[in-house]
Amino acid sequence: MKKIICIGNRFAHPDNFGIKIFEKLKQFDIDDVEIIEGGVGGLNLALHFETNDPVLIVDYAKGFEKKLLHKDELNLDFIKEYNHESAFYYLLKTLDKQNVWLYLSSDEDNFEDLSIKKHCLEIIKSIEVL
Secondary structure, eight states: OEEEEEESOTTSTTTTHHHHHHHHHTTSOOTTEEEEEEETOGGGGGGGGSSSSOEEEEEEOSSOSSSEEEGGGSOOTTOOSOOTTTHHHHHHHHOOOSOEEEEEEOOTTOOSHHHHHHHHHHHHHHHHHO
16 A cells, blocks of 8 residues: 655644645545554654555755655765754665655745645555655
């Protein structure tokens, strides 16, 4: 079963992007996909990576030219140790799992329902090709 893990802080805009996506994705009927609210997660998310199932992580992030990328496309060389701020990236760096993808958006000014729905449709289309 494929997994979509939506991460972010529900109380902090624009970091709540992943949580808004989670809430909207739960309204869709998507076969063979587990939708997970990852919150601020960090290492607590490790249990979701124990199988060989494809994982798509949804998050807010600036500085990326494309929205969908493989975890190997991230430059995680700056992560040298585990700490509170880098916990999630530390997890990604240490994972021995290849079928991990990220859907990243920096569209912080457009969180209306229509925009969130558009992102959800893009995510559903992306999960079909993983």
